[in-house]
Amino acid sequence: MAIEILMPALSPTMEEGTLAKWMVKEGDKVASGDILAEIETDKATMEFEAVDEGIIGKILIEAGTEGVKVNTAIAVMVEEGEDVPDDSAQAEKSAEKEEKAESAPAKTPAAAKPAAPVADVTPDWADDVEVKATTVREALRDAMAEEMRRDDNVFLMGEEVAEYQGAYKISQGLLDEFGAKRVIDTPITEHGFAGIATGAAFGGLKPIVEFMTFNFAMQAIDHIINSAAKTLYMSGGQMGAPMVFRGPNGAAARVGAQHSQDYTAWYMQIPGLKVVAPYSAADAKGLLKTAIRDPNPVIFLENEIMYGKSFDVPVMDDFTIPFGKAKIEREGTDVTIVSFSIGMTYALKAAEILAEEGISAEVINLRSIRPMDTETILASVRKTNRCVTVEEGWPQGSVGGYISNVIMQQAFDYLDAPVINCTGKDVPMPYAANLEKHALLTADEVVEACKSVTYR
Amino acid sequence: MPPKKPAPKSNVSAEELLGHYREMLLIRRFEEKAGQLYGMGLIGGFCHLYIGQEAVVVGLEAAASEGDKRVTSYRDHGHMLACGMDPKGIMAELTGREGGFSKGKGGSMHMFSKEKHFYGGHGIVGAQVPLGAGLAFSDKYKGNDRVTFTYFGDGAANQGQVYETYNMAQLWDLPVIFVIENNGYAMGTSVVRSTKSPSLWERGAAYGIAGEEVDGMNVLAVKEAGERAVAHCRAGKGPYILEVKTYRYRGHSMSDPAKYRTRDEVQKMRDERDPIEQIRDMLLTGKHATDEDLKAIDKEIKAVVNEAAEFSKESPEPHLDELWTDIYATEIPQEA
Numbered sequence: 001m002a003i004e005i006l007m008p009a010l011s012p013t014m015e016e017g018t019l020a021k022w023m024v025k026e027g028d029k030v031a032s033g034d035i036l037a038e039i040e041t042d043k044a045t046m047e048f049e050a051v052d053e054g055i056i057g058k059i060l061i062e063a064g065t066e067g068v069k070v071n072t073a074i075a076v077m078v079e080e081g082e083d084v085p086d087d088s089a090q091a092e093k094s095a096e097k098e099e100k101a102e103s104a105p106a107k108t109p110a111a112a113k114p115a116a117p118v119a120d121v122t123p124d125w126a127d128d129v130e131v132k133a134t135t136v137r138e139a140l141r142d143a144m145a146e147e148m149r150r151d152d153n154v155f156l157m158g159e160e161v162a163e164y165q166g167a168y169k170i171s172q173g174l175l176d177e178f179g180a181k182r183v184i185d186t187p188i189t190e191h192g193f194a195g196i197a198t199g200a201a202f203g204g205l206k207p208i209v210e211f212m213t214f215n216f217a218m219q220a221i222d223h224i225i226n227s228a229a230k231t232l233y234m235s236g237g238q239m240g241a242p243m244v245f246r247g248p249n250g251a252a253a254r255v256g257a258q259h260s261q262d263y264t265a266w267y268m269q270i271p272g273l274k275v276v277a278p279y280s281a282a283d284a285k286g287l288l289k290t291a292i293r294d295p296n297p298v299i300f301l302e303n304e305i306m307y308g309k310s311f312d313v314p315v316m317d318d319f320t321i322p323f324g325k326a327k328i329e330r331e332g333t334d335v336t337i338v339s340f341s342i343g344m345t346y347a348l349k350a351a352e353i354l355a356e357e358g359i360s361a362e363v364i365n366l367r368s369i370r371p372m373d374t375e376t377i378l379a380s381v382r383k384t385n386r387c388v389t390v391e392e393g394w395p396q397g398s399v400g401g402y403i404s405n406v407i408m409q410q411a412f413d414y415l416d417a418p419v420i421n422c423t424g425k426d427v428p429m430p431y432a433a434n435l436e437k438h439a440l441l442t443a444d445e446v447v448e449a450c451k452s453v454t455y456r
Numbered sequence: 457m458p459p460k461k462p463a464p465k466s467n468v469s470a471e472e473l474l475g476h477y478r479e480m481l482l483i484r485r486f487e488e489k490a491g492q493l494y495g496m497g498l499i500g501g502f503c504h505l506y507i508g509q510e511a512v513v514v515g516l517e518a519a520a521s522e523g524d525k526r527v528t529s530y531r532d533h534g535h536m537l538a539c540g541m542d543p544k545g546i547m548a549e550l551t552g553r554e555g556g557f558s559k560g561k562g563g564s565m566h567m568f569s570k571e572k573h574f575y576g577g578h579g580i581v582g583a584q585v586p587l588g589a590g591l592a593f594s595d596k597y598k599g600n601d602r603v604t605f606t607y608f609g610d611g612a613a614n615q616g617q618v619y620e621t622y623n624m625a626q627l628w629d630l631p632v633i634f635v636i637e638n639n640g641y642a643m644g645t646s647v648v649r650s651t652k653s654p655s656l657w658e659r660g661a662a663y664g665i666a667g668e669e670v671d672g673m674n675v676l677a678v679k680e681a682g683e684r685a686v687a688h689c690r691a692g693k694g695p696y697i698l699e700v701k702t703y704r705y706r707g708h709s710m711s712d713p714a715k716y717r718t719r720d721e722v723q724k725m726r727d728e729r730d731p732i733e734q735i736r737d738m739l740l741t742g743k744h745a746t747d748e749d750l751k752a753i754d755k756e757i758k759a760v761v762n763e764a765a766e767f768s769k770e771s772p773e774p775h776l777d778e779l780w781t782d783i784y785a786t787e788i789p790q791e792a
Binding site for chain 2: 006007008009010011012014032033041043044045046047048049051070071155181186187189191192193194195196197198199200201202203204205222223226227231232233234235236237238239240242271272274295296
């Protein structure tokens with residue numbers, strides 16, 4: 001049977017090319033792998049090899065022809081003793097193919113995004129549950145210990161997590177209880193161990209990866225995003241990475257630019273990741289237990305300054321907090337302050353100062369950044385008509401910038417003032433005490449922003 | 457480098473030789489067809505063909521047992537065929553169709569099969585190396601005796617994460633076989649232009665990892681080396697490195713004109729070292745098969761590949777709803 005040899009696409013973007021030179025002539029016998037022609041693309045001259053064996057029956061496009069469209073028949077190959085079919089049939093067939101190839105990729109995706117969930121205001125625990133003062137540090141440790149008791153496939157890996165008991169003592173006591181098989185000290189090699197942990201998650205385990213700080217996760221970010229976050233999608237749902245990447249994020253104190261950065265907005269952007277940033281010890285415990293059980297990669301952003309702070313944590317056998325549920329930490333009517341993690345300390349302090357001046361601020365603790373509980377934010381803004389966001393990260397491409405966008409699109413008519421984003425200053429973190437203080441957020445800046453949006 | 461055409465071993469059965477022949481031929485014919493479909497615009501983006509390297513995966517798969525895992529780079533079609541994944545599903549993934557292994561959402565470089573323990577298909581050079589060690593970590597953690605074949609190229613061998621992984625794999629005695637498929641060129645840069653220590657497997661010595669160089673054009677040599685590596689790992693002795701010297705006949709990807717080497721160099725390799733021809737010679741000279749027998753196999757393989765190509769054209773494009781699926785899991789996918 002005669003086979004048409006078509007003008008090949010020789011790069012991802014090639015639509016046409018020049019048939020520079022024929023290396024065969026009519027009547028030549030060719031085998032698979034023989035060079036048929038030289039073809040010039042926009043980038044290079046390529047050799048074009050035969051796939052099938054046969055005889056060159058007819059050359060349809062002469063050497064030197066420019067602008068030959070991909071998939072145009074350039075020659076006809078026949079078997080021994082076979083006649084070349086007439087030209088008109090060939091031309092018709094190749095035109096049909098060309099049309100088919102062009103129409104294929106022209107579809108546009110339909111936006112079929114599911115509707116956002118309705119605001120959920122149920123409390124994290126019932127009023128009659130006993131509570132115990134617990135530090136964030138202890139709450140994180142308790143969450144890991146409880147989940148490791150519950151599921152043998154959960155293990156902790158990171159620098160100094162075992163024998164040293166954690167660089168910030170988060171994993172205190174875990175080596176004693178669970179042994180070296182499940183509490184694993186790694187060399188200082190973030191890129192490598194993040195990749196190994198992701199592979200272990202593909203293999204059916206549930207790793208918790210501790211980064212000594214999230215600054216060092218920059219070394220590992222390829223595995224977090226390209227390997228952990230995208231594999232479920234790329235595999236058509238066959239396999240993914242059920243795991244937690246956790247550690248302190250944001251500025252500590254006097255450690256300079258390379259150790260003081262808030263990565264919340266970076267990770268927030270990635271489909272396939274879930275991102276949480278607890279404020280209180282109860283948040284830390286309830287969210288970390290949920291993170292460990294979640295079948296997806298979770299970025300769990302802690303804050304070093306918060307580790308030693310004490311909060312009430314419910315005394316329950318199994319206390320968890322669902323993702324995507326913000327908490328109204330303080331009710332108010334005049335302005336909505338939205339924050340997360342250590343930003344909550346500025347937000348709550350500002351609300352206290354504002355209350356003394358007769359301004360009633362509602363303070364929302366986001367907790368979960370992706371998925372984000374925008375319903376709770378929108379419901380509050382529809383009530384107060386004003387919003388201030390508070391975070392330590394930089395202003396351009398911030399979490400607050402995203403929240404402002406959501407409010408503008410979904411509650412524009414309710415706004416009585418532009419949303420203000422209180423952020424860290426747009427500079428690398430300086431070392432000098434006075435400069436560092438000015439680079440960071442203060443409660444006073446939040447107070448000023450709230451006064452500005454309430455026109456006081 | 458071992459001799460180019462070792463004498464046929466008396467203990468290799470006709471059945472085994474025919475098996476290797478058939479599997480290598482399937483890869484070659486499949487890749488030729490993929491190149492053809494790419495030329496027709498049915499396959500898009502990057503497409504990295506495995507032609508010339510067939511003996512590597514066929515030899516190592518012959519040394520593997522059920523439940524062993526494998527992970528590789530973006531030049532992955534041969535690995536998938538060799539571990540038994542359906543050619544139809546592979547080709548349909550190349551054409552971006554619903555019937556592809558990733559429902560059309562992964563493409564040539566990102567394909568997976570939980571059933572066949574094939575963990576991708578990874579597009580970032582070298583990233584599959586710690587992932588492979590992690591898979592081996594999961595088997596050691598579970599206490600079974602499975603091993604993971606972790607394939608990477610001579611180009612990836614210069615990535616830092618490879619050595620971070622060597623260090624931990626040896627430290628923790630992980631049952632991982634690092635297979636360096638050294639085809640001589642990292643895209644257009646030859647090995648000697650990228651390093652002054654061109655014996656790549658010997659770098660493992662810095663971490664105490666055992667290894668060897670293997671003639672990657674000889675499927676029997678590859679299989680034997682693979683068996684040594686597997687035995688080492690299954691015995692709990694930790695990782696093993698195989699630097700398999702191979703050669704790719706085609707460009708780095710479909711859009712590579714391959715001007716960094718001479719046509720003669722490629723032709724010489726094809727004429728003198730071709731892995732399929734070597735086995736063909738052994739079959740014929742050893743009177744294990746006749747010309748007719750081999751022609752029948754050729755015909756059979758051609759039919760399989762044509763069927764895959766037809767399927768890949770006929771399978772519909774994924775439904776637009778697929779855009780929004782598989783971003784988040786609702787439950788943890790269970791091990792096959």
